[in-house]
Structure formats: structure tokens, C-alpha cells
Amino acid sequence: MSFKRMATIMGGTFGLVAAAPLFVGDIRFIMHILIMCLIWAVVASCWDLIMGFAGIFSFGQVAFFAIGAYSSAIFSVNLGVPAVLAMLLAGLFTALIGVLVGLPCLKLAGPYVALVTFGVHMTLMPLLRGKIGMALGSGGSVGILTIPPIRIFGYSFSSANLVPTFYFALLLAMACTAVILVVIKSHWGTAFLALKDSEDFAMSLGVSAFKYKLMVFALTSFLTGVIGAFYGHYIGMISTRMLELDLFCTLMVMVVVGGIGMFPGTILGAFITVIANELLAPLGTYRAMVMGALVVILVLLLPNGVMGFWLKPAEAEAPAA
Amino acid sequence: MLTLSNVTKKFGELVAVNNLSFTVEDGQIFGIAGPNGAGKSTVYNLITGFYPYEGKITFDGRDISGLPPHRISQLGIARTFQVPHTFPSLSVAENVAVGNRFGDPGRYDPDYVREVISFVGLDAQLGHPTAQLNLLGKKKLMIAAALATRPRLLMLDEPMAGSNATEIRQLMDLIVAINRDRGITIIIIEHFMRVLTELTEKLLIIETGTEIAFGDPEVVTSDPRVCEIYLGEQSAESN
Numbered sequence: 001m002s003f004k005r006m007a008t009i010m011g012g013t014f015g016l017v018a019a020a021p022l023f024v025g026d027i028r029f030i031m032h033i034l035i036m037c038l039i040w041a042v043v044a045s046c047w048d049l050i051m052g053f054a055g056i057f058s059f060g061q062v063a064f065f066a067i068g069a070y071s072s073a074i075f076s077v078n079l080g081v082p083a084v085l086a087m088l089l090a091g092l093f094t095a096l097i098g099v100l101v102g103l104p105c106l107k108l109a110g111p112y113v114a115l116v117t118f119g120v121h122m123t124l125m126p127l128l129r130g131k132i133g134m135a136l137g138s139g140g141s142v143g144i145l146t147i148p149p150i151r152i153f154g155y156s157f158s159s160a161n162l163v164p165t166f167y168f169a170l171l172l173a174m175a176c177t178a179v180i181l182v183v184i185k186s187h188w189g190t191a192f193l194a195l196k197d198s199e200d201f202a203m204s205l206g207v208s209a210f211k212y213k214l215m216v217f218a219l220t221s222f223l224t225g226v227i228g229a230f231y232g233h234y235i236g237m238i239s240t241r242m243l244e245l246d247l248f249c250t251l252m253v254m255v256v257v258g259g260i261g262m263f264p265g266t267i268l269g270a271f272i273t274v275i276a277n278e279l280l281a282p283l284g285t286y287r288a289m290v291m292g293a294l295v296v297i298l299v300l301l302l303p304n305g306v307m308g309f310w311l312k313p314a315e316a317e318a319p320a321a
Numbered sequence: 322m323l324t325l326s327n328v329t330k331k332f333g334e335l336v337a338v339n340n341l342s343f344t345v346e347d348g349q350i351f352g353i354a355g356p357n358g359a360g361k362s363t364v365y366n367l368i369t370g371f372y373p374y375e376g377k378i379t380f381d382g383r384d385i386s387g388l389p390p391h392r393i394s395q396l397g398i399a400r401t402f403q404v405p406h407t408f409p410s411l412s413v414a415e416n417v418a419v420g421n422r423f424g425d426p427g428r429y430d431p432d433y434v435r436e437v438i439s440f441v442g443l444d445a446q447l448g449h450p451t452a453q454l455n456l457l458g459k460k461k462l463m464i465a466a467a468l469a470t471r472p473r474l475l476m477l478d479e480p481m482a483g484s485n486a487t488e489i490r491q492l493m494d495l496i497v498a499i500n501r502d503r504g505i506t507i508i509i510i511e512h513f514m515r516v517l518t519e520l521t522e523k524l525l526i527i528e529t530g531t532e533i534a535f536g537d538p539e540v541v542t543s544d545p546r547v548c549e550i551y552l553g554e555q556s557a558e559s560n
Contacts, residue, residue, distance in 0.1 A: 201406035206424030
């Protein structure tokens with residue numbers, strides 16, 4: 001898909017979302033849902049970049065999100081770092097962790113990368129709840145309950161001011177997804193796709209698997225860490241509950257609904273999944289079952305996710321082109 | 322140009338390449354042959370940095386032992402694979418552009434990419450997905466991508482496999498043109514002796530990673546040890 005079409009879909013989606021406060025700006029619940037959609041759109045897009053485009057089956061995306069949220073909270077609560085700077089530092093710290101996780105994955109095949117990265121996810125909860133986490137300021141099983149909101153020139157972006165916070169989230173999501181778009185359409189994106197399709201052929205043509213695989217780990221964990229940090233400052237409290245499997249599964253559904261390797265489909269996937277999840281809420285315990293069934297039907301009917309509607313026949317045959 | 326000195330590669334107990342030494346001169350077409358499992362493709366994987374090994378390999382006097390594959394490509398050694406490799410997510414032109422952008426960093430030139438595509442005869446498929454190419458098209462695409470790295474040495478791994486007589490002629494003409502018109506030294510692994518005797522100036526025969534015979538193709542192909550490997554003991558005796 002061309003840069004122009006991708007940018008048009010992104011611009012159209014964000015443009016529509018930007019107009020939402022004109023109609024529902026005073027309905028707190030809907031504004032909160034829209035902010036959460038924007039946050040998940042970034043996380044799902046990062047997951048799509050590393051998994052769909054680079055072909056690296058990283059299952060550490062929620063872990064990176066939690067690392068970003070926790071590190072920014074700890075920087076601002078324990079060290080008194082201003083929230084905006086703490087978000088940036090959290091992004092850099094998460095990128096460092098991403099590179100450290102990526103290093104052992106360089107020599108591993110797909111399923112083993114999934115195991116290693118999911119191992120990081122599984123290790124994080126006991127680490128944050130245990131003595132090491134407590135010593136670092138994670139708050140143990142209680143979590144961190146007093147995360148200050150983002151303040152810029154004395155103005156506070158918190159859950160108390162939902163419309164300005166929504167626009168802050170929108171700008172952040174637009175910036176993060178614009179970075180992903182530019183990367184996908186740059187020679188970095190070409191290298192990611194080449195390594196995914198045939199690593200040996202790509203290396204024989206001068207593509208450094210070491211450099212570009214670590215690059216995608218660093219970039220996706222940086223962006224996920226920044227948006228995770230924003231989540232913490234927006235909600236004001238975090239706990240290890242975010243590492244439970246429901247969020248992991250919901251994010252995976254977002255990527256599948258948007259289409260794996262079909263960026264910017266994941267942005268649409270995040271909105272569709274979150275809204276569908278809320279609409280199915282009256283079903284109670286049957287919600288997950290119905291959601292699962294809908295995903296199965298969607299995968300069978302639209303293997304390229306909702307982006308299948310925009311694809312030309314040749315593009316549908318060669319995903320991620 | 323390229324020298325292998327006492328190169329050995331072991332996979333556990335299996336000795337895939339055993340103390341192999343040879344030199345490829347600048348401008349040559351150099352052939353390597355041997356039965357299946359002789360270690361021919363392994364030799365390519367060692368030269369291009371895919372596997373670590375014992376011994377030393379130099380390219381234009383520079384020791385390239387231990388360098389990663391992408392660095393060896395950027396130094397001017399390109400290769401193709403026995404089973405055609407392409408990037409299905411990218412178009413034909415984008416496949417070739419990968420070679421030019423990454424194999425010759427800092428000198429990306431879309432006109433050169435188009436010229437290489439035209440040289441191998443894939444102009445009509447420029448913007449097509451690689452899935453639409455037949456086997457010959459995929460082989461030509463691999464060669465074009467390798468040429469796009471602006472190599473001084475091109476290593477072809479069984480380029481004729483699975484091709485009919487017409488396609489073999491086309492590929493042979495292409496190989497000669499690469500060597501003569503573009504001045505690129507070529508190493509070719511091949512099973513078709515006719516191709517090797519017609520194209521190559523020097524021929525190396527290996528079996529179980531060990532050199533069996535080396536020299537002029539006409540002389541090497543009539544060597545009783547080579548006949549024995551390919552046709553059996555009786556045939557060697559009757560020769």
C-alpha cells in the first residue's frame with residue numbers, strides 16, 4: 001500500500017476522532033473510551049510493526065507497556081522528575097530493555113522468540129510484586145497510586161480535564177503512528193520486510209540482520225514505553241493487573257482485526273475492538289465467548305483484517321507490500 | 322582475487338569441508354562440481370560468512386574470515402541460492418533495489434536498478450509481485466538483485482537446476498554477458514558438465530568436502546576419479 005493511501009486512512013481516522021469532542025465532549029465515559037482507543041492504537045501498531053512487518057514474533061508488547069508505565073511513574077513519584085521528561089526517560093529505558101530482550105532473540109526462530117518474549121512478560125509480574133520491585137518503588141501488589149498528571153506550562157492533563165487530555169493523547173498517538181508510517185515506508189521498512197521474507201537472501205544483499213532487528217526492538221519498545229508512561233500519568237494509578245492475560249488477548253484481537261502486517265489497520269482495529277468490547281458488555285460472562293467467535297468469523301472472511309476492504313487484489317496476495 | 326587456505330568446516334562429527342584450498346583469479350569463470358552432499362553449497366556459505374570455519378579466506382588480499390554476510394556483500398561478493406529466494410512482500414523492482422541500497426550503501430541509484438533489471442530481461446515485470454514470476458524469472462531476479470550490489474565476484478549456486486534446454490541457453494548467455502560485459506568474476510556450482518566445460522576456465526571437483534580434481538575443464542572431466550564419482554567404478558575403468 002502506498003504512503004499516500006496509508007497517510008489518507010490515518011488522517012481520515014484521526015480527523016474523525018478529533019471531531020468527537022464536539023458531539024460527546026461532555027460524556028466522560030465516551031471520552032475516556034476514546035483516549036483508551038488512542039493508547040491501544042499505538043501499542044497495537046507497534047506490535048504490528050515488529051510482528052507483521054519485521055516478522056519477529058515478539059509477545060513482549062504488554063510487558064514493554066508496563067515497563068514504560070512503571071518506570072515513568074517511579075521517575076516522577078520517587079525522583080520528582082517532571083512527567084513529560086519522565087515519559088521520555090521511560091521510553092528510553094524501555095528501549096534499552098527492548099534491545100536487551102532482542103539480543104538473545106537474534107539467533108532464534110519464530111516460536112522461540114515468542115517464548116522468550118512472553119517469558120519476559122510472565123517474569124515481570126512477580127518481579128514487580130516482589131522484593132526487587134518494592135525496592136525499586138513499584139508498590140508491590142498494590143501498585144503505584146499517586147502518579148502525578150502531565151503538566152505543561154502549569155496546565156494539567158489528567159482524567160479531571162478529559163477533553164484537553166484527549167487532544168494530548170490524540171497528538172501523541174498521531175506522532176507515534178506517524179513515526180511508524182515513516183519507518184515502514186523508509187529503507188528501514190524495506191529491510192524489515194526483506195528480513196521477514198528471506199533472512200539469508202537479505203543478508204547476502206547487504207542487509208544487517210543484527211542492526212535492523214535490534215532497531216525494530218528498540219523503536220517499538222520506545223514508542224510502547226512512551227504511551228505506557230502516558231497511560232500511567234493519565235489514569236493516575238497502575239498495578240500489575242495490566243499484565244494479566246485479558247489485556248494481552250484484547251491487544252492481539254486489535255492486531256488481527258486491523259490485519260497483521262496491514263498498518264494502519266491496527267489503528268482501526270483498536271477502535272473497533274474497544275468499541276465492540278464495550279457494546280458487548282451487557283452479555284456479561286458471555287462477552288469473551290462472543291468476541292472470540294466474532295474474531296474467528298472475521299479471520300475467515302477477512303484474512304487481511306478490515307484493511308482487506310482497501311486492498312487491491314495484487315496487494316491482498318502480497319501482504320505488507 | 323579470492324583465496325581459500327586450508328578451510329575446514331565441521332558440523333559436529335560430520336566434516337562438510339575438509340582442508341580445502343583454491344584460488345579464483347580476477348575475471349575468471351570458475352566452476353565447482355561434485356555429487357549431491359559434496360559440500361559445494363557449504364563452501365559458498367563459508368565464503369559469504371553464513372557459517373564460521375577453520376582456515377582463512379581472503380578477497381582482494383583482505384582477510385574476510387569471520388565477517389558477517391552483509392559486510393562480505395558490501396565488500397563486493399554477491400551470491401545466489403540453489404532454491405530461488407525472493408522477497409514476496411516487495412515488487413520485482415523493490416527486490417532488486419534492496420541489493421543496490423544495502424549492498425552498495427550510500428550509492429543508491431534507481432536508474433542503475435532499472436538498468437540491471439533490463440540487463441537480465443525482466444523489464445516487463447518491473448512492478449509485478451514476485452509471486453507472478455516463473456522459476457526462470459525468479460532465478461533472473463536473484464541474479465539482478467545480486468548484480469545490484471555492484472559486486473566484483475558473483476557466486477551462482479546451480480543456476481540451471483530445473484531449467485529446460487532453452488532456459489539453460491538463456492542463462493548461459495546471461496552468465497557470459499555478466500563476465501565479459503560487466504567484468505565480474507564468476508564462480509558457478511553446477512551439475513551439468515556441458516555447461517561447466519563450455520563456460521568455465523578452471524574447474525574444481527569436490528567430494529565429501531575434499532578436492533578430487535582441479536584444472537582445465539576438459540582435462541578434469543576426463544579424470545578417472547571424476548568419472549568414478551559421477552558414473553561409477555566400471556565406467557571409470559572403461560574410460
